[in-house]
Amino acid sequence: MKRVKEYIALVIVSIFLGIILSIQFKTINKTVGEGVMPAQRAQQLAIELKKAQNEREAQGKIIEELETKIKQYEKGEIDKNVYAETLYNDTMKYRMLAGYLDVEGPGIIMEINDPPVDLEFGDGYSISDELGLVLQVISILNAADAEAISINDQRYTAFTEIEKAGNHIEINGVSTSTPIVIKAIGKPETLESALNLKGGIVTQLRDYDYLVHVRQEPSINISKYRKIKEFIYSSPLEQTAN
Known part of the structure; x- marks a missing residue:
């Protein structure tokens, strides 16, 4: 009789362990994706993060290069005439409005x-x-x-x-x-x-x-806005004289 009780208790414990393992497996699948182990998902995320960081650094370098060229052009033109100075000031104003300048x-x-x-x-x-x-x-x-x-x-x-x-x-x-x-x-x-x-x-x-x-x-x-915005679908509307 004692052996029968021990056997029944062992069966009940086994059933509970099976249920717990099943719940854990479903939870992992829901969290990281079915068929994907947590270590694999972590590796995927690390690769995606590195890619995003590289893209951000590349964009930052492009912005710096463009700003350097703009400054060289603006400072070179400003010495020529009053029109260039006005153009320079307007450029600064619109860059501030667009958020592409550090301000204080x-x-x-x-x-x-x-x-x-x-x-x-x-x-x-x-x-x-x-x-x-x-x-x-x-x-x-x-x-x-x-x-x-x-x-x-x-x-x-x-x-x-x-x-x-x-x-x-x-x-x-x-x-x-x-x-x-x-x-x-x-x-x-x-x-x-x-x-x-x-x-x-x-x-x-x-x-x-x-x-x-x-x-x-x-x-x-x-600080300035650091992402590059490219216009693909928009273009300036030509102004016609009335």
């Missing part, structure tokens, strides 16, 4: 930290899940005449992409995480007032328990 000036710095994690229940959420609120901040700063904006030191332009990637955020193709630090150059008092309006974006963020700090700064540095 007075403005504000806004920092958004995630709410404290509930130690009892372990619950927590992140601003990376609320990118709409981040975009709302950008929209308010633009409406308040901000002249340049960056998010975690990534220049915000008309071509900026902001996407959620797992537990991180990708801005201009660069992975970043909380806290979110937004810098804006413009009239500091106007920018701060726009963010701190009663019932405005700062109030909304704090209502969701985000930790928000906004301060004015006499001098802020904002």
